[in-house]
Amino acid sequence: MTIDAQALGDELLARVDAAGDLKALDEVRVEALGKKGRITAEMKGLGKLDPDARKAAGQALNAVKDRVAEAIEARKGTLELAEMNAKLAGDRVDVSLPPRPGQMGRLHPISQTLDEIVAIFGEMGFAVAEGPDIDDDFHNFTALNMPPEHPARQMHDTFYMADETGGVDMSTVLRTHTSTVQIRTMEKQKPPIKIIAPGRTYRSDSDMTHTPMFHQVEALVVDKKTHFGHLKGCLQDFCSAYFEVEDVPLRFRPSYFPFTEPSAEVDIGCNRKDGGLTIGHKGDDGDGWLEILGSGMVNPKVLTMSGVDPEEYQGFAFGMGIERIAMLKYGIPDLRTFFDADLRWLKHYGFVPLEAASLVRGLTP
Numbered sequence: 209m210t211i212d213a214q215a216l217g218d219e220l221l222a223r224v225d226a227a228g229d230l231k232a233l234d235e236v237r238v239e240a241l242g243k244k245g246r247i248t249a250e251m252k253g254l255g256k257l258d259p260d261a262r263k264a265a266g267q268a269l270n271a272v273k274d275r276v277a278e279a280i281e282a283r284k285g286t287l288e289l290a291e292m293n294a295k296l297a298g299d300r301v302d303v304s305l306p307p308r309p310g311q312m313g314r315l316h317p318i319s320q321t322l323d324e325i326v327a328i329f330g331e332m333g334f335a336v337a338e339g340p341d342i343d344d345d346f347h348n349f350t351a352l353n354m355p356p357e358h359p360a361r362q363m364h365d366t367f368y369m370a371d372e373t374g375g376v377d378m379s380t381v382l383r384t385h386t387s388t389v390q391i392r393t394m395e396k397q398k399p400p401i402k403i404i405a406p407g408r409t410y411r412s413d414s415d416m417t418h419t420p421m422f423h424q425v426e427a428l429v430v431d432k433k434t435h436f437g438h439l440k441g442c443l444q445d446f447c448s449a450y451f452e453v454e455d456v457p458l459r460f461r462p463s464y465f466p467f468t469e470p471s472a473e474v475d476i477g478c479n480r481k482d483g484g485l486t487i488g489h490k491g492d493d494g495d496g497w498l499e500i501l502g503s504g505m506v507n508p509k510v511l512t513m514s515g516v517d518p519e520e521y522q523g524f525a526f527g528m529g530i531e532r533i534a535m536l537k538y539g540i541p542d543l544r545t546f547f548d549a550d551l552r553w554l555k556h557y558g559f560v561p562l563e564a565a566s567l568v569r570g571l572t573p
Contacts, residue, residue, distance in 0.1 A: 213268035217275055224279045230287050240276050247273050314558025318423055318546060321534040322406055325425050328449045329404045337403040339389035345379045347388040351513045353466040367410050382410035387467060390428040390525060394514035399521045400431035419543055423530035430516060430523030439503060439524035447476055451487045451537060459497055468504025468525060475499050501528035
């Protein structure tokens with residue numbers, strides 16, 4: 209061996225510490241550990257030594273190699289953080305500045321639709337309830353009468369959280385529906401209950417009509433007298449108000465959900481003629497039906513697991529995708545565009561707040 213390993217290590221570590229940016233650090237890495245690097249060259253020279261000397265020198269060089277590699281990784285992390293902080297400081301925007309003339313922000317269609325939904329159900333006497341996005345298996349599945357073998361519990365449908373060891377924690381999930389809020393409300397509040405639960409939900413699915421994260425709104429009514437006729441009337445009033453069409457045709461098709469009994473899919477009447485879609489229009493060859501939500505009377509098992517006596521109380525529940533009904537009302541063809549953060553799309557489909565529009569026109573809001 210032609211050079212002292214300890215001295216070589218100290219020299220290279222000093223070079224690593226002195227590297228002022230990622231480019232300089234990479235040059236040190238190549239000089240030390242590259243194919244023609246100094247440590248590599250010393251390794252190649254070990255064959256000229258006798259066996260005992262070769263073993264001792266090899267161990268010393270390997271120790272130096274490991275020390276230098278660890279120092280390079282640590283220094284790289286420090287330099288990357290400093291570079292990121294400098295970039296963030298340079299890209300900082302002064303949000304207190306006034307808007308540029310002629311430019312105006314837009315309300316996202318999801319925000320607009322949420323506001324419309326809350327306003328419509330608010331006029332019917334519904335309160336808004338919220339709950340955690342990360343929930344436990346009991347509130348997301350068990351309390352909703354979903355058995356252990358239910359397909360929704362499989363990992364290809366549901367996002368489970370990681371445990372402390374990096375494995376899968378099957379007891380904690382990103383909620384797959386806002387029905388968890390219904391369970392938590394019944395646990396905390398004695399009937400009568402009349403709520404809607406809007407919020408984000410998460411499922412392992414992605415295509416033109418599905419995204420891993422989307423929005424739902426679910427409704428729950430529990431009291432001593434509510435029946436299926438009330439469910440139908442509630443949905444009739446909502447659909448007419450939301451789609452701004454008087455007496456939207458509704459069709460209830462028998463279905464199955466573990467948390468309601470009886471259960472029904474709800475379709476609205478529409479016209480698909482000439483490649484378009486008109487909600488509520490009937491009377492010609494283009495008539496059809498379009499599914500928009502699921503509904504039913506709350507299963508007595510769900511009431512029991514939520515601490516409500518099914519012998520005394522009953523109720524109905526329904527849920528719908530917010531993106532889905534927004535697409536229908538505003539003619540948005542692809543669900544994925546809701547989350548593309550494309551300003552051109554938002555300018556086209558977004559909504560100008562009335563107050564902001566008045567200010568731009570120079571009017572008093």
